[in-house]
Amino acid sequence: MLKHDADLDRVFQALSDPTRRAIVERLVRGPASVSQLAEPLPMSLAAVVQHIQVLEGSGLVHSEKVGRVRTCRVEPTVLRRAEEWLxxxxxxxETRLERLGDFLAENET
Amino acid sequence: MLKHDADLDRVFQALSDPTRRAIVERLVRGPASVSQLAEPLPMSLAAVVQHIQVLEGSGLVHSEKVGRVRTCRVEPTVLRRAEEWLxxxxxxxETRLERLGDFLAENET
DNA sequence: CCAATAGTCAAGTGGACGCTTAAGTATCGA
DNA sequence: TCGATACTTAAGCGTCCACTTGACTATTGG
Incomplete structure (x- = not known):
């Protein structure tokens, strides 16, 4: 074993920041522009852009620029991969516990 | 909104490191001592101890020392909390997509 | 008792992170 | 066309992180 799943690294890393989780929580309700995402957040626009870059790097978020507006949306498949690992x-x-229970039951008096 | 769930921060942060995920993957199969955990890992014992401390700090792992041996085991409730967020x-x-589908169906020709 | 075992603690290092400010580019609306 | 909008880019800064080495403590088997 010991296979470096770098994707999983990036997803969990991305989700370990409360600002980025807040962005994801916003985006599951529907797409949003960068400034819409930044509006409730207590930091500079540039900082929010950097968070979005991290989210894009992890694959959790995808974005597309039309005119001067960048629209972001979640990519639920990646969300699911993390969920599956957990x-x-x-x-x-749980199955280990079950086997343990079975073993104890078998060896009862 | 915008509530800082520091617990979730720590859990995702803990899981963002491949070494720590490997430790969790080992521990779901049953408890292990610090040196047993360290054995397959390509780093010093001290480094592994530090990883275990991070895992304990996140609540994902609990450990207890008997004699000179510290035995570690997973705490699945915390694992579950992260799973639930995802x-x-x-x-x-998904429900948003459904509503969107319904809306489109209603407004069909 | 004493050597090996099992882990602990502390200091240090290089690199990644989260954020800022400042300056720049591209687009849109009147 | 011109000013406002919506980002974008880059440099800098203090902090946290993963890891190392080295010295140290506590337990245990012979």
């Missing part, structure tokens, strides 16, 4: 770990843990 | 975002996105 679900997988939980499942493995 | 599932929630995906669900919101």
């Amino acid at each position: 679900a997988n770990q939980r499942t493995l843990w | 599932a929630n975002q995906r669900t919101l996105w």
Whole structure:
């Protein structure tokens, strides 16, 4: 094992920042422009642009520029990949517990 | 909105590192000591201990020392919290798509 | 008792991160 | 055409992060 899943690195890294999670939470409700995303956030526009770049780098967000407006939207497939990793770990843990329970039941008096 | 969920920050931050994900992947299969965790990892024991501290700080892992051996195990509830955040975002996105579909269907010729 | 084992602690280093300000470019509306 | 809008780019700054080395403590088996 020990395979470096760099994609997963980037997704979790992207989601570890509250500002970026807030941007995702906004975008699941529908697409938005950069300034719309920046409006409720307590920082400069440039900072928000940088956050969006991180989100795009992770694949969580995709954007497209028309005229002078860049419109951003979520890419749910990547969201799902992270969800699956987590679900997988939980499942493995649960099946282990089950086997442990079975073993204890078998060896009961 | 805009509530800083510092717990979620720490969980995603913890999971953004491949070494720490490898440790979690090992621990869902059952508890392990620090040196057992360190054995397959290409770094010093001290580095592994630091990773374990990060995982403990996020609540993903819990450990207990007996004699000179520290035994680590996963805490699946925290794993689940992260999973739920992701599932929630995906669900919101899906219901939005549904509503959009309904709207388009209603306004058909 | 004492050597090996298992982990702990602290300081240091290079690089990534989050943010700022400042200056620039492209587009649109009147 | 000209000013406002909507970003974009770059440099800089303080902080956090992953990792190392080296020294240290506590336990345990023989």
